[in-house]
Amino acid sequence: MSKLEDIVSLCKRRGFIFPGSDIYGGMAGTWDFGPLGTTLKRKIMDEWWHYFVESREDMYGVDAAIIMNPRTWVASGHLATFADPLVECKECKSRFRADKIASGITESVTTEEFLNTHTKCPVCGKENWGPIRKFNMMFTTHVGAVLPDDDAETANKNLTYLRPETAQGIFTNYKNIVDTIYPDLPFGLAQQGKAFRNEISPRDFILRDRECSQMEIEYFVAPNAWEENFETMRGLQHDFLENVMHLPADKLHEYEVPAEDRAHYSKRTIDFMFDYPNGEEELMGLAYRTDFDLQNIARESGKSMDYRDKVTNEVFVPHVIEPSIGVERLMLAVLSTAYTEDEVNGEKRIVLKLPENLAPYRFCVSPLLKNKPELVEKARGVYQMLREKYVNVTWDDSGNIGKRYRKQDEIGTPKCIVIDFDTLEDDTVTIRDRDTTEQIRVKISEL
Numbered sequence: 001m002s003k004l005e006d007i008v009s010l011c012k013r014r015g016f017i018f019p020g021s022d023i024y025g026g027m028a029g030t031w032d033f034g035p036l037g038t039t040l041k042r043k044i045m046d047e048w049w050h051y052f053v054e055s056r057e058d059m060y061g062v063d064a065a066i067i068m069n070p071r072t073w074v075a076s077g078h079l080a081t082f083a084d085p086l087v088e089c090k091e092c093k094s095r096f097r098a099d100k101i102a103s104g105i106t107e108s109v110t111t112e113e114f115l116n117t118h119t120k121c122p123v124c125g126k127e128n129w130g131p132i133r134k135f136n137m138m139f140t141t142h143v144g145a146v147l148p149d150d151d152a153e154t155a156n157k158n159l160t161y162l163r164p165e166t167a168q169g170i171f172t173n174y175k176n177i178v179d180t181i182y183p184d185l186p187f188g189l190a191q192q193g194k195a196f197r198n199e200i201s202p203r204d205f206i207l208r209d210r211e212c213s214q215m216e217i218e219y220f221v222a223p224n225a226w227e228e229n230f231e232t233m234r235g236l237q238h239d240f241l242e243n244v245m246h247l248p249a250d251k252l253h254e255y256e257v258p259a260e261d262r263a264h265y266s267k268r269t270i271d272f273m274f275d276y277p278n279g280e281e282e283l284m285g286l287a288y289r290t291d292f293d294l295q296n297i298a299r300e301s302g303k304s305m306d307y308r309d310k311v312t313n314e315v316f317v318p319h320v321i322e323p324s325i326g327v328e329r330l331m332l333a334v335l336s337t338a339y340t341e342d343e344v345n346g347e348k349r350i351v352l353k354l355p356e357n358l359a360p361y362r363f364c365v366s367p368l369l370k371n372k373p374e375l376v377e378k379a380r381g382v383y384q385m386l387r388e389k390y391v392n393v394t395w396d397d398s399g400n401i402g403k404r405y406r407k408q409d410e411i412g413t414p415k416c417i418v419i420d421f422d423t424l425e426d427d428t429v430t431i432r433d434r435d436t437t438e439q440i441r442v443k444i445s446e447l
């Protein structure tokens with residue numbers, strides 16, 4: 001099993017992921033994606049979009065604003081309930097999420113229950129706690145002209161939030177879409193985009209960050225058809241995770257969330273858990289949200305969320321099945337699956353065995369020697385040809401060939417193509433396989 005710190009180190013060393021605002025000493029819970037990380041992230045998001053939206057007739061895309069009318073969060077319940085149990089150490093003033101530092105308690109822990117766990121402060125080691133307080137995780141911001149000396153009423157009038165989930169941007173557009181494209185039930189609205197959560201203690205690399213990218217679908221169904229659609233969605237998630245993301249099935253576990261732990265809107269939720277390097281954590285959620293959100297919006301907006309069935313003329317508010325996945329969580333699952341250490345010719349090797357559809361580069365092309373113009377020219381020709389054909393192709397003429405292989409292994413390039421003196425004679429090249437390190441000769445025309 002790979003260790004998280006090895007993956008963090010590789011990601012920084014090879015330009016996948018850097019700590020956010022690194023140059024100014026960082027910004028807790030934020031991460032910046034370098035060239036390779038950006039490519040990997042886009043490939044993951046594009047595969048999802050293709051699988052769930054482009055290849056289907058019942059799915060439509062939405063791209064809503066991040067800053068929404070604050071009534072959104074009143075209606076959704078986030079203002080009242082999107083909170084974590086915060087506890088403060090009276091000795092050193094450190095603040096923690098109570099259910100993350102004590103075992104055997106849930107998010108709804110009371111002060112008494114927490115004190116009974118006799119948890120010691122992870123920072124100073126003392127046991128002197130203040131009461132459990134609910135901390136709302138939405139980031140606040142002010143929209144428009146607000147001055148530092150404005151009174152509280154003026155400032156509050158302009159107060160709003162960075163969205164804590166992309167879902168509400170979909171629900172608030174449900175009526176627009178029903179009124180403009182008249183989709184037949186069941187239909188889904190999908191969105192990819194940023195969401196923000198002011199985590200009390202961000203941790204585990206990109207697993208629990210304050211700014212993340214989500215991929216969510218709200219799948220609208222007739223109320224009496226929710227169970228069959230829930231099962232269909234469940235099957236699709238497995239197919240996507242196992243056959244498109246190539247995550248090993250034995251590292252994926254379904255957890256049926258009991259009623260008392262479910263989000264306030266859900267009648268059934270399955271958390272898809274993944275065996276990450278630091279243990280089992282939630283990878284994604286599949287929730288039956290009933291008509292909770294549309295009914296809330298109808299109440300708060302005063303507008304009807306009714307859907308009229310085109311065949312039966314029956315009028316009802318649709319129910320919703322929601323698969324929701326964090327891009328960074330999925331990326332860490334992909335990276336930790338791919339991260340491998342083995343031995344080649346008696347030397348330790350780090351290799352990222354990324355599937356071909358996700359590897360930032362499919363091929364690396366290089367001349368055997370950098371200082372032989374005839375090799376370089378021939379190699380550039382092969383490089384240009386492959387770029388036109390496969391797009392994701394990289395060029396590497398740094399160091400010796402052994403070093404290039406090590407580098408390409410670490411960034412997950414499946415095949416390295418080397419142009420040598422034989423190429424000039426017979427137009428064949430060496431293709432070296434990342435996973436087996438085996439080399440074969442093939443004709444350039446067969447690449």
Ligand SMILES: [Zn+2]
Nearest residue numbers: 089092121124
């Ligand atoms: Zn302390």
